[in-house]
Amino acid sequence: MAAGQASPVPADIVSLADYERHARERVPQSVWAYIAGVGADGITHRWNREAFDRLRLEGRVLADMAGANTSIELFGQAMDAPIILAPVAFQKLAHRDGELATALGAAASGVTMTISTQASVTIEEISSTTHGPFWFQLYLQARRDDTLALLRRAEAAGCRAVMVTVDAPVNGLRNQEQRAGFRLPKGIEAVNTRGMPGPALRAGPGQSPVFQGLLDAAPTWKDVEWLRSQTRLPLLLKGIMSRHDARRAIETGMDGLVISNHGGRVLDTLPASIEALPGIAGETAGVVPLLLDGGVRRGTDILKALALGANAVLIGQPIMHGLAVAGAVGIAHIVNILRTELEVAMALTGRKTIGAIDASVVLN
Incomplete structure (x- = not known):
């Protein structure tokens, strides 16, 4: 089946790993190289999973689970579960409706979607389609006027928070994509930044294109401070992996942090995100x-x-898997799988609310 054709969810899909397996069969090889692409040797990407697998849970029995629920509140927004759809670029690679299908699936499953700066559908079209809340992920642009234009569009569309990705001033070396010769197909582009210039390449013979060009417009803490002064929306920094940066972000007035190594797609051999979390917490x-x-x-x-x-x-990444297999239905099903698994895990560790989950759940 070609990418973008939704179908009923196959009966043998009962986990997110099943979605990944089916998605790989449904998209062209070069597109899969992008979806599954990892930085360099994929070590950080592998560590992300292995670090979770090493953590052991302490089971608890005979707990009173009356009134159990998974609800939380973030930035004044009530959420049914502590699950948010991350910003993922170019979702039309996986499904013809792209981000519109994700928005429908997110609303149906009661979770918040984060629209990527590099979405393949405009902010306005997504916001007019979904009945659910959404956030906007912002890449700071080479020109502040362009950054501000994106911010104002997100505000006007009704976004609830802005997530600023700061861990990719240059693209990671995704060898899998390079070997496959991946290029965006005709008709798929970052429509929200159309006409906005990127950094100008000015490297001469024998000079570094990274240091002479690509980093010219790389954001700094001063840009984050400026952005903070431009909006009253909650601002989160995405890509925090060190205590130092976490402390600096709070001092700069950020409202939240996303502990992230970009899914292992940028700098390889960073530690797993879950390994960085306790120190930052x-x-x-x-x-x-x-x-x-x-x-x-x-x-x-x-x-x-x-x-x-x-x-x-x-x-x-599972967003692209769900889209490739079943469109909006796949998105809703993925969320439902995770939420059900979380509920079962809470029941078997004796934690009836999110607030009751603490470090004692994990065995030392």
Whole structure:
């Protein structure tokens, strides 16, 4: 079946791993190289999963689970579960409706979608389609006027929060994509940044294109401070992996942090996100909410992240898997799988609310 053709969910799909397996069969090889692409040797991407797998849970029995629920509140927004759809670019690669299908699936499953700056559908079209809340992920542009234009469009469309990705001033070296010769197909582009210039390449013979050109417009803390002054929406920094940066972000007025290594797609051999989480949680001491992404594939992963200091998790790559297999239905089903798994894990560890989940859930 060609990419973009939704179908009933196959009966043998009962986990997110099943969605990945089916998605790989449904998209062209070069597109799969992009969807599954990882930085360099894919070590960080592998560590994201292995780190979750190493964490052991302490089962508890005979707990009173009357009134159990998975609800949380973030930035004044009530959420049915601590699950947010991460910003994922170019979703039309997986399904003809792209982000519109994701928006429908997110609304149907009661979770918040984060629209990527590099979405293949405009902010306005997505916002007019969905009845659910959404956030906007912002890449700071080479020109501040362009950054401000994106921010104002997101505000006007009704977005609830802005997530600024700061861990990719240059693209990672995704060898899998390079070997496959991946190029965006005709008709798929980052429509929201159309006409906005990127950094100008000015490297001469023998000079570095990274240091002479690509980094010219790389954002700094001064740009984040400026952005903070431009909006009253909650601002989150995505890509925090060190205590130092976490502390600096709070000092700069950020309302939340996303502990993330970009899914292992940028700098290889960074530690797993879940490994960085406890130290950052200790450093920030609950001053701002912490979100985590990178390797979340099971409800038990969500439980472990919450136990180690996260307030919620983001899922990214599985969005493309769900779209490729079943469009909006696939998105809703993925969320339902994770939420059910989380509920089962909470029941079997004796935690009836998200607030009752603490470090004792994880065995030392």
